[in-house]
Amino acid sequence: MFDGLIGHDVTAARLRDAVRDGSLAPAVLFEGPPAAGKLTAALELGRALNCAAGAPPDCRCASCGNHRALQDPHVLTVGGRDFAAEIAAASAALSRSPAPASRELFVRSVRALTRRFDDLLWTGSEPRLRRLRSRVADLEDRLERSRTGGAADAAAELARAANLEAVSVNAVRAIETWARVATPGVKVIIVEVRRWLPEPASNALLRTVEEPPRRTHFIFTAPSSQALIPTLLSRLARYRFGDRSRADQRRVIAEVFGDPQAAATTIADYLAAAGAAVASAGASDDLRRAAARFCDAALAGGADAAAVPTADRDAGFAFLQACSERLRALLRSPARAAEVQRIERWYRFLDDAAWRVKTMNMSPEATIADIARRMAAGGDPPMRRW
Numbered sequence: 335m336f337d338g339l340i341g342h343d344v345t346a347a348r349l350r351d352a353v354r355d356g357s358l359a360p361a362v363l364f365e366g367p368p369a370a371g372k373l374t375a376a377l378e379l380g381r382a383l384n385c386a387a388g389a390p391p392d393c394r395c396a397s398c399g400n401h402r403a404l405q406d407p408h409v410l411t412v413g414g415r416d417f418a419a420e421i422a423a424a425s426a427a428l429s430r431s432p433a434p435a436s437r438e439l440f441v442r443s444v445r446a447l448t449r450r451f452d453d454l455l456w457t458g459s460e461p462r463l464r465r466l467r468s469r470v471a472d473l474e475d476r477l478e479r480s481r482t483g484g485a486a487d488a489a490a491e492l493a494r495a496a497n498l499e500a501v502s503v504n505a506v507r508a509i510e511t512w513a514r515v516a517t518p519g520v521k522v523i524i525v526e527v528r529r530w531l532p533e534p535a536s537n538a539l540l541r542t543v544e545e546p547p548r549r550t551h552f553i554f555t556a557p558s559s560q561a562l563i564p565t566l567l568s569r570l571a572r573y574r575f576g577d578r579s580r581a582d583q584r585r586v587i588a589e590v591f592g593d594p595q596a597a598a599t600t601i602a603d604y605l606a607a608a609g610a611a612v613a614s615a616g617a618s619d620d621l622r623r624a625a626a627r628f629c630d631a632a633l634a635g636g637a638d639a640a641a642v643p644t645a646d647r648d649a650g651f652a653f654l655q656a657c658s659e660r661l662r663a664l665l666r667s668p669a670r671a672a673e674v675q676r677i678e679r680w681y682r683f684l685d686d687a688a689w690r691v692k693t694m695n696m697s698p699e700a701t702i703a704d705i706a707r708r709m710a711a712g713g714d715p716p717m718r719r720w
């Protein structure tokens with residue numbers, strides 16, 4: 335078990351020992367930057383806990399087969415991640431080579447998203463689920479037919495519409511009820527936290543984690559311990575997934591994504607390149623132009639909140655994303671140190687604004703007006719909550 339986890343030997347050994355001697359804590363935190371392999375490790379832990387044969391790498395048992403295809407009914411995953419970039423990279427891998435490993439990578443990257451639409455997780459939010467259902471079915475259909483073209487765009491749209499990062503209290507309650515029903519398997523609940531786990535969900539989860547049902551394990555994944563409220567954090571056994579060495583990252587790109595010729599030397603760069611095409615396809619030319627105008631004016635000291643599209647929250651969010659994309663592009667181009675500082679400052683403000691619009695239901699216009707005021711007053715960007 336954990337053989338496929340590249341570059342985390344110490345953490346993998348700790349997990350392996352804990353599974354073998356039955357000492358694994360009922361709730362754990364996998365802590366580390368994006369693309370460090372936390373979800374891969376969490377899924378592997380789910381496989382290891384459910385395989386009667388000790389989870390060898392190529393185990394042929396039915397349980398491991400289900401786990402490999404992310405179809406095991408004992409594993410539930412909530413939260414958000416950058417699905418589109420990973421699906422884009424997996425689509426490219428499958429287009430380069432039809433090998434079973436590429437197909438598995440594609441299946442797993444898409445199911446990492448579609449499994450978050452299990453009926454159980456949407457208990458109490460059925461009307462919303464019904465509206466998203468056709469998009470989920472479309473992605474599953476792409477899987478059946480190995481249709482890689484457009485899969486990443488479809489995933490990006492679905493993830494945007496579903497707002498998975500704002501883990502709902504309804505979902506947590508449904509998980510708790512489900513976890514307390516005895517079944518033959520070991521239940522594993524993976525909670526992915528991209529930035530900050532909203533407080534209502536945190537408190538609801540805390541109750542369950544304090545008195546974990548038998549044969550149930552919670553695995554939280556987060557960029558840092560600050561992504562969780564302290565009361566919840568104090569209940570978790572922590573496992574560190576630090577940045578992997580450059581050599582190990584190259585190995586992941588070569589072996590997992592099957593792309594030994596890639597120019598990127600880090601997984602984050604590799605995924606960013608794969609996801610860039612998706613992100614820019616998501617925004618219309620008009621929106622990109624409006625975002626560029628807004629950013630240029632903001633950097634020159636005159637942010638205009640009236641430039642933000644007000645048609646609906648999705649349009650506002652897309653605008654904020656287009657702004658972030660514009661600033662990222664500026665940061666990549668040569669600029670003076672003072673200029674870089676200003677761009678980074680705005681980037682942090684806008685990133686926070688996008689986060690608030692997405693997960694806290696705030697209006698984009700009011701959020702922009704607020705940060706324009708804080709910028710003008712010389713205030714500091716919000717603390718990074720991840």
Ligand SMILES: [Zn+2]
Nearest residue numbers: 385393395398
């Ligand atoms: Zn097995």
